[in-house]
Amino acid sequence: MIPVAEARARILAGVTPVAAETVALTEAWGRVLAAPALSRVTQPPADLSAMDGYAVRAAEANAGQALRVVGQAPAGQPYGAVLNPGEAVRIFTGAYIPEGADGILLQEDARAEAGEVTATDHVTPGRWVRRRGLDFTEGDTLLPAGLRLTARDVGLAAAGNHAFLTVRRRPRIGILATGDEIMLPGEPPRPASIYSSNSFAIAAMVRSAGGEPSILPVAPDDRAAIAALVESAAGLDVLVTSGGASVGEHDLVREVLEGAGFSLDFWRIAMRPGKPLFHGRRPGGPAVLGLPGNPVSAFVCGVLFLLPLLAALQGRASFALPVQRYRLGVDLPANDQREDYLRAALRPGADGAPEAHPAARQDSSMLRVLADAQALVIRAPHAPALPRGAEVEAIPLDALGL
Ligand SMILES: Nc1nc2c(c(=O)[nH]1)N[C@H]1C(S)=C(S)[C@@H](COP(=O)(O)OP(=O)(O)OC[C@H]3O[C@@H](n4cnc5c(N)ncnc54)[C@H](O)[C@@H]3O)O[C@H]1N2
Numbered sequence: 001m002i003p004v005a006e007a008r009a010r011i012l013a014g015v016t017p018v019a020a021e022t023v024a025l026t027e028a029w030g031r032v033l034a035a036p037a038l039s040r041v042t043q044p045p046a047d048l049s050a051m052d053g054y055a056v057r058a059a060e061a062n063a064g065q066a067l068r069v070v071g072q073a074p075a076g077q078p079y080g081a082v083l084n085p086g087e088a089v090r091i092f093t094g095a096y097i098p099e100g101a102d103g104i105l106l107q108e109d110a111r112a113e114a115g116e117v118t119a120t121d122h123v124t125p126g127r128w129v130r131r132r133g134l135d136f137t138e139g140d141t142l143l144p145a146g147l148r149l150t151a152r153d154v155g156l157a158a159a160g161n162h163a164f165l166t167v168r169r170r171p172r173i174g175i176l177a178t179g180d181e182i183m184l185p186g187e188p189p190r191p192a193s194i195y196s197s198n199s200f201a202i203a204a205m206v207r208s209a210g211g212e213p214s215i216l217p218v219a220p221d222d223r224a225a226i227a228a229l230v231e232s233a234a235g236l237d238v239l240v241t242s243g244g245a246s247v248g249e250h251d252l253v254r255e256v257l258e259g260a261g262f263s264l265d266f267w268r269i270a271m272r273p274g275k276p277l278f279h280g281r282r283p284g285g286p287a288v289l290g291l292p293g294n295p296v297s298a299f300v301c302g303v304l305f306l307l308p309l310l311a312a313l314q315g316r317a318s319f320a321l322p323v324q325r326y327r328l329g330v331d332l333p334a335n336d337q338r339e340d341y342l343r344a345a346l347r348p349g350a351d352g353a354p355e356a357h358p359a360a361r362q363d364s365s366m367l368r369v370l371a372d373a374q375a376l377v378i379r380a381p382h383a384p385a386l387p388r389g390a391e392v393e394a395i396p397l398d399a400l401g402l
């Protein structure tokens, strides 16, 4: 059994990002930039008014001083002439400030009558003026390569006049559930069978991380059937299998993969749940991540290993799983030699801060406990017993959209 950190490092070693493609900005959310986005404009493009009012020469706009209103400057329609002494231009938020003006008289601080405006308060030079380039300048790097685009980033790219962005294509992830007892939801129940939660939980996880999942037909515990489905994986970036990873006579997946030209990198990790995870590669073909069949084990392995792999395949520059500290809401016993990931609900404590409540039963088959958990509390190998109120580290699942 190898440690979790070593397993992750080995899965990520030598991963090269997938190819780039150009997408319309509406498709860019959640994608990873393959090249930096430089601004194609300066923003604002000129000095603009931040308020509705009058563009004035600030030194003239003293309380009681009447100025002649010589024109209008709505946003998008500059006044077009120089503001002379004794003049004011009616101006609106976002409009170019006329040459000669250096301040804005708010309309709330002004009395307008018969082509004139009189200040009721003084105007500070530069106040309510948004200088040219306040936000950014043409040629600035707005968004670096390797960034996964948020809605905020998409807005910034649009402001920088990008209708398209160059992003990594979505990694193609095939999901192969194995086991004679496994059916897909929608099939009529069969005796001694269960539905493949793994296929769908992992597909959702792949989507959340920007990948393109495809759920392959379920493979029975039969070498030829598994081999045929493995061959259909040639065009994938990663083949994720579930089940058949352990030590039983029906656990055939590793053997079939090796027969199909995959070289196995490692098998078995010192963690719980998820011990039987394996990883391998086929030269020039997909990587394989062999998840254990138990649904919680498959999910936790997906979080710890598949999410970082998806990030690396998309060239994400600085991806790390989020880890937060929480107070424990219960006592915890000492841990054994396997790094433990406890399914925990987060509930507000007496002071309102969230406290972690690991579920009393941590059986790796229990999906309802997993669905009710908002975090995975991390217990290092041989971690000592902890009393209620002690701090622990945990991976918040909501922050990952999981
Ligand atoms: N003698 C030993 N037995 C087991 C060991 C061990 O070290 N020695 N390891 C245990 C651990 S830990 C795990 S985890 C499981 C993993 O086993 P497999 O990867 O071989 O998975 P299966 O045996 O095929 O299935 C385990 C369990 O999960 C259910 N399952 C399988 N696929 C799905 C799916 N797609 N969706 C939902 N549930 C699934 C399956 O029905 C079984 O109940 O092995 C332990 N045994």
Ligand code: MOO
Binding pocket: 271, 272, 273, 274, 275, 276, 292, 294, 297, 364
């Ligand atoms: O490590 Mo297996 O992952 O639970 O029951």
